[in-house]
Amino acid sequence: MTDWTEKYRPSSLSEIRGNNKARDQLREWAETWDDHRDTVIVHGSPGVGKTSAAHALANDMGWPTIELNASDTRTADVVEKLAGGAAKNQALTGSADGRQLVIMDEADNLHGNVDRGGSKAITDVVKDAGQPMVLIANEFYDMSKTLRNNCETIEFRDVYARSIVPALRHICKEEGIEYEKAALRAIADKNDGDLRSAVNDLQAIAETSERLTEDDVNVTGERDRTSGIFEFLDAVFKEEDPQSALQQSYDVDETPDDLLNWVEDNVPKDYEGAELATAYDFLSNADKWLGRVRATQDYSMWRYATDNVAAGVAASRDGEKGGRTRYGPPSYWRKLGSSKANRRKRDYVARKIAETEGVSMSTARREMMPFLAAMTHHCKNREMTVAMTAKYDLDAEHVSFVTGSGKDTNKVQNIVEEAQTLREKAAVEHSGGAFEGSFGSQRGDDAADASDDSDGQAADPAVEASGDDGDDGQAGLTDF
Template sequence: MADWTTRYRPTTLSAVRGNNKARDAFEEWADTWNEHGEAVVIHGSPGVGKTSAAHALANDKGWPILEMNASDARTADEIERFAGRAASNSTLGGDRQLVILDEADNLHRHKDRGGAAAMTRLVKEAAQPIVLIANDYYEMSAGLRSACQEIEFRDISARSIVPVLRDVCRQEDIEFDEAVLERIAEANRGDLRGAIKDTQSRVQDGQIRAEGSEGERDRTEDIFSFLDAVLKEQPAEDALQTAYAADETPDDLLLWIEDKVPKVYEGGELADAYEHLADADVWLGRVRATQNYSYWRYATDNVAAGVAAVRRSDRGGWTRYGGAPYRSARDATRDYVAERIAASADVSTATARREILPYLEAMTHHCRNRELTVRMAARYDLEAEHVAFVTGSGKTTNKVQGIVEAAEERTEAEAVEHSGGAFAAPEGAAEDAAGDGDDDTDGTLAAFGAAESESDADGGGPGDTDTDTDANTRAGAVEEEDDGQAGLSDFM
């Protein structure tokens, strides 16, 4: 069965549902582009129709599309090549084309190696209309945001989703119960794409089943809802539950609360809040020192429940929180590693950061399991600073440098092995070399448990008992529940 989200993607802007004001503003931007010449950022939650709107607009205008995904191109050179294509295409007959950069919020700060700065130059100098698409507007650099107009696509109400589901079912000649469609719409809470997918997943014998799995969909709180819950609205226990639902790690939540709490609290409230944030920072320091991630819950208790508990009164209204807080070089390095894991494991960056990276840190702590660390570095294309961050080792040490070199050799050997003979030397010399490289790296880890036994054999210093036990416990969980931990076995 064909994917309904693709089959019923709107082909004209007027068919885009649930964001009439944003849709009209987008159309006006295109109609007046000759006058202002600015790029536009359309942003909002996943599944609200941002990319569909861009393609529908191009179809309405008869503009061909030149499209790039920021996840596939992050360096300045790649962006410059993209800009060159856009510039050269504009000279062919003088016709307009729509330049689309999807996932533009992935172009930020130093880890993109100049990509954000190059994209800022492009949007300022381009002779074609450019649409940047982002989930999180404030993850884009300030320079890039200021160079563009901004249009927000809001979450689509259940009231607007139900008619879409009804129309799709009728066109598919599928029987349905209106109450079932309403439950699907409510369960997806603003995500039209998710609602259509859930409806299609329920099709059985020409009708929509009354029960499905959409209630199990991972619905997470956005960061601004979390801030409102902790700083303005919810009691301590409810604020803690909101923190658990937020798609962020405790250290990210600490950064946000620490940066935004002065916008709401003052006087004694503010002083008491900072006491809890200081305690949270102590617990996070213990996590980094011991790799014992059970301490995360104590940090979250202080960040969410502690800060909410010192609030003297609830606040109403809207608060201008502003953009993302300043992130240190360590935070940026962690984000880069998480994004590499996410791209490989086909999960969100937040999931990689929260659920996969901690396991990798425990498994490769201080590079004790060298072979596993080499595999990780090769699998995710990590450099010395990234390996040092994950393992807790110094990036200038011979141990880390050796791992990076071994990972590069492994990557080169695999490239030759999978080249189909493209790099073959006369009389099979390259094939032999590739085989030797494979012998050096494959087959040394029969199972993760064996790898951890090797790590334990290296031993730890006094006081490492809890750390080693925790790491081994996590390792065992990975081995037993491999299917549920996407990414951990990918580099094995």
């Protein structure tokens, strides 16, 4: 039997079910392409009609198509040869205006170095495309920021069940299938958001039943579909009551820690004033529960964190929320993953603190390092910075990491030298610790000598006061 998803693929944009706004945006993009010449990214959940819309658009415009799949073209030379050559080709036949549509499916599978330059190659292609291009993606934020910024974007939302039913009814009529109305509604409800899966279920049931009934649908069981994180955020911030928001959190494939990060970063985009303050109270409670889980390894307490993140934040909502919000991944993740070198520095400092203070590295990272970073920011509290450097035996790059100052500046170099002097003095005097007696004790010639620049000239007081130390752009602890 022919695959019904292919047999009944829309041949025109007017046949696309749901996503009327996205459909109209795509048509406008094509009709005005000569004016802007931009590539467009069409993104959304699987099965919502993205690829079908691209082919339907080509039919409407009378454009031949070249279809590529990013998973099959994962090297820079192949992307440039196929996508680049197709996009720049001006000598085409079969189209009155000399245009053809280049469609790249699974464009979110291009991941920079992983595909050996494919992501950069396609970014270069879209900047200089001589033909209209459509990039199809399920996960918009898996695409490089540079690529996203060089394209127009159109989001296809999940197809509501009420829009799926007419499509199923049309197929039944064409195939001569008898059905109960409740059966079609049950298929649509089970596949709410995914038209392609609904059509597949209809075909599977029709192959075994002469007449579709609701019971036939129910015995097929529920498909294992998990909610996406963006769908969850919409539910919490805009759509659902606390109980429903909590129920939806169970279908999201994220840990409570990750849910907290997502909600914490995105809630200010929809909430403000008192409702935002209340939401942050609930998030604070969730963080306390997660702390208890880490301390006790009792993961049964995860549910209390999720209660606060989902139901609590939803309960904080004051009034109706409408419109489309562009949510993004937590900034914490982006900063944490920005540099392996910075993570190595973080762990080095945490290890030094843990060994000296007799605490775990986790405690050093989460509780002590943020405090030290705030107290020594840009080395403005010089005595504190020197004492910290001496006690934990830090070198210039680690002082720079904690304070956010440039490691090659005279200020940091002098602090390291002064800390070394302080350690030597402490060892001679058997003081028992670099911090002990350090505050207020470096007032004489030692402090004066250490505050001079390396060329023997006194440091500019204005520069010291302002904290402008000519940072080299190196990330500091406060970035984490």
